[in-house]
Amino acid sequence: MMSIGQTADGKPFTLPSDAVTQKFAFLAQSGAGKSYAAMKLAEAFLTIGAQIIALDPVGVWWGLRVAADGKKAGFPIAVFGGDYGDLPLPATSGALVADLLVEHRIGAVLDVSAFELPDQRRFVAAFAERFFQAKKRARSPVHLFLEEAQTFAPLRPERDETVMLNRVERLARLGRNYGVGWSVISQRPQEVHTKVRNQAGTLIAMRTIGPHERKAVAEWMNDNATTPADLDLVNDLPTLETGEAHIYSPSFLKISTRIRIGRRQTFDSSATPEDGITTAQPRPLAPADLEALRQAMQQVVQEAEARDPVVLQRKIVQLEKELRAKAKVERVVERVEVPVLQDEQITQLQQAISSLADMGQQLVSVAQDLGTALARVVSSSAPPPVSAPSVSPPEARPTSRHVKPSPAPRRADSDIPQLRAGERRMLETLARRYPLRVTRAQLGTLAGFTPSGGTFGTYFGTLKRAGLIEESSGEIQVTQAGLDYLGYTTPPAPQTTEEILAMWREALRAGERKMLDELVAVYPDSLSREELGTRAGFTVSGGTFGTYLGTLRRNGLVEVDGDQVRASETLFLS
Template structure:
């Protein structure tokens, strides 16, 4: 592969990775920092621009070779112990301007800032200004933004002023590709990184992960992206991964699912923890940086920023008026008008930038509130299932999720009549081996019966879980399937699918009446708890276009969203995972027979 990023002997990433989004995760000592360094080295080796947000002052080693005896890469270090130039909390917007105008790769070391508030101020200003400047004419060149210790900047728990910082970074992740942005998030704990941001990344690079809460956070990403049923192989191996070994997983973007031993870094290990009594040796050679030219360029950037600052322009106008008054000369109307126009344009631009930032903050807040509400509903459902799991099905009488499908306006003139199987609502007895099914297990059995009624058996686990309103990647779902399998109520089929057994059919407590495709559509759009509002609207577009395919752009335009965002791709991926859509080409998708069963009109 020409111009490939060779991160391991058996894995090369495309150069376009510079404008992709990824997360590099793993416990301390697992090798995640080396992997992140290797990716940055490869980008620099191929002449790509990188900006690293470094809160621990450990990235300056990029300027020297691994043994410290030869130059590394000519990266500008701003702030920190080995900074080429100092850095202050209020410099975020200025440094963003410098990055855009100089095309230099930089490391912004924030370790010397006195408080988290100072870090927050710098990063918020930097991200907002960077997004604005890269959107200007001729500025959309590739730039990879790396956020080390990402949970400091996109925390899972967003409080107070964090919202503006999270919103600014989230905008880079979701909407930055068109302006040339790539984003890399690095952290030890997946559970501490904001889920709304983490689930948007296109490439997951995962080293050894042990804590249950971190594995659960990874399941949220898997639930959004795994269309091939690879979750079990991935999750079961994480605890045992050797140091330096990582999973590279990108289902949609790079189509890679590979466990590799990442190569060693070529640059100086400036993050190595010294052993007791050891004195760490500093590198003797570093890459040269023209400090004088750098200072001149930065001074020009600062001067231009001041010239465009509405406050500075108002001050300048006042000075001009005072000077003219002292001279006794009449003001030049054209000169004053030009200054007023320039000040007005700068003020309007500043207001626009502020409003865009506020809009992102409000959107992020709304999405977090939605997630909280969804989590609360899921928690109540799990609690109910747990209670029902301790009570035999014939006593619990918990209403299954698969029930009578609600009425819905028909799409066609008259659906072809079809005799519906009887609805049995009386609970079935326990199986012969004395095993009773819980509420969730009963919903799984009822869902399998529904698909069998539609002639869609064996059925994928994802589709069964989707009808039940639960996730197919969780351990709870796998455990419930195992219990039903042991009881002889379901059996495995090729391709990871499942199907009812004869004993399983005897346990069906309620079989819905399905007489038309409209009933099937209602099952997913009106009655499903597995799909978000956006996903349901996408589904309606697919249904409306069937039997013809529909382009991603047409769906996006119908929904009033952008087709090139990670959020849009993730929503399509969820429908693909459930088996509701199939890809016709890179730009076209089509509804599947899961939505249009044979024999139904």
């Protein structure tokens, strides 16, 4: 058990060791002692040998390295960045530091207070993503402290904060499955995103006077209170003294009580500076510990470079450059005189070239005559176009139907010409993807033809005149007559959202399915193009992402508004 304070009757208030993987919220106004209380909890975890990591945008958590008297050493926890860091913290090192802390189970303070805001957001986004992925492979207890949590999980994110917020929120929501507990610390709880704030299972509320701050605490209480009497906690918040806290834990500790936070073992670096008082300086890590840390970081750097495709590409380019330089040095150029052609031979070659040119012109003329004759035959013998039922979805929205081939295709109707192998292949390509609509270029590629070639144009014309396919605004779809010709059947329209999604997933390619699934998962919210690309594993600037998004948009599966992409409401039956 770990003591963090005393109850009203002077008894120690203790927490079980599994609190490391629980979720806490320290909420209070400035100066009430919330950071002090959070660092007291961190001391308790460090005392039992647990790993803690503090994301510190204020620059106060280094105090864990100094004893309370400001002279002796505190806990041997690594400090990255800030004014008192053992090692620097570049803004581009988020993923690297995450790998280091997970692989070597190092307790650390990540002081991001010196970063400019864009660099801070980039670092935290990269750290949260890599930390989450790495913990899947290395599950062990660790507690993450988010000082001034509204910095990392803002309720109303700016454009360059969205990726950071999504990654922090996922870590907060799913991290406990891999051993990650956390504490959010905030003097402005109303600005902490509700998807993070409302996940806390234990509230440590200290003096709070502001109406907006108290309202945020009240919202959390309304979602978690088990009895009407518990709601009185909010009314008591303005009366709490500095260092006094009300702990409400309906599920984990099953208590609601007032305590006084105990004295810390380490230096109170979060206290407001006063005149005449010299700030303590943290003692550097022992040389052996610091060298071990540097070696661990170097090992992680080397492993990261070994896996980094950019680094590997640079090495390949360098090796190819060296190889070309070596070949250039070793190559010996030998000039060999060869006899030139005689005048008679040149004359014979010129005559042969002239004859070939004449033959080419004759062949072109014959081919043109054949094409003209064929067009006349086709136009005179082709049956009237079959009037096919319209299957175009209203407002360019996808119809809720899908098709599967029957075991034995029916024989073609007598009024439709017998299709050639290439024409049938094009028709089957469209039928297999029904109800998807494709462009001419896509149909040609999928069926194995050059879209600009004459063969493709001839086959396409035959299918269209026979009413087996239809083209609207440059998009092509098989008609009901085409499905009937191939013997394909259409089951009843889907009756549920799940059936609609299953129909489209079967018709889409793997990458298109992944993008659609990510959009469906957040519906009715939208994702930015950058968020969608990150979630689905594509580079937004790449051609693949644009092609897949175009397919989804063309078939009415998504709605695009500027940079925002949202799943179409037609997928969701009310």
